[in-house]
Amino acid sequence: MDIEKSLVLIKPDAVERHVTGKIIDLYESNGLRVIALKMVRVNEELARVHYAEHDGKVFFDELLKYITRSPLVAMILEGQGAIEKVRKINGNTNPEMAEYGTIRKKFGVNKTENSVHASDCRESAQKEINLWFPEFEQ
Numbered sequence: 001m002d003i004e005k006s007l008v009l010i011k012p013d014a015v016e017r018h019v020t021g022k023i024i025d026l027y028e029s030n031g032l033r034v035i036a037l038k039m040v041r042v043n044e045e046l047a048r049v050h051y052a053e054h055d056g057k058v059f060f061d062e063l064l065k066y067i068t069r070s071p072l073v074a075m076i077l078e079g080q081g082a083i084e085k086v087r088k089i090n091g092n093t094n095p096e097m098a099e100y101g102t103i104r105k106k107f108g109v110n111k112t113e114n115s116v117h118a119s120d121c122r123e124s125a126q127k128e129i130n131l132w133f134p135e136f137e138q
C-alpha cells in the first residue's frame with residue numbers, strides 16, 4: 001500500500017469538549033503520523049471553499065455556522081493507505097450509524113457535529129492540504 005496523506009479536521013464540537021488529545025491518540029495508535037498541525041478559527045470564506053460541494057444542500061448554512069463558531073484543529077496525517085485508514089477510524093458521517101470504536105461513535109453529537117472531517121480521496125486530500133496548509137510543500 002502506498003504512503004498517503006490525508007487532511008483531517010478535529011471540529012469545533014470536539015475541541016470544545018476537550019477531546020482533541022484522545023482523538024489524535026486514536027490516529028497515532030493506528031500507525032498514522034502527524035506531519036503538520038495547527039489550531040485555527042475558520043472564517044466563512046475558508047469554510048465556503050472547503051465545503052463548496054455541499055453549497056445549496058439543506059444543511060449548508062448550519063454547517064457553516066458550526067464550523068466557524070469556535071477553533072478547530074487542522075492536521076495532515078501520513079501513513080500507508082492513510083486516506084481509507086482515517087475514514088475507517090472516523091466512522092460513518094452520522095454518529096448513530098457509526099461502528100463501535102470509531103471516533104464519530106465515541107464523540108460525535110449528530111450528523112453536523114460529528115467531531116472530525118477527513119479527505120475522501122487522493123484528489124481531495126491534495127486540494128484540502130493546499131487549502132489548509134498552503135505553506136506545506138507537497
Ligand code: CMP
Nearest residue numbers: 054059063093111112113114116117118
Ligand atoms: P464532513 O466529513 O466534514 O463533510 C461534510 C459535513 O457536512 C459532514 O462532515 C457533516 O458535518 C455535515 N453533514 C453531512 N451530511 C449532513 C446531513 N445530512 N445533515 C447535517 N449535516 C450533515
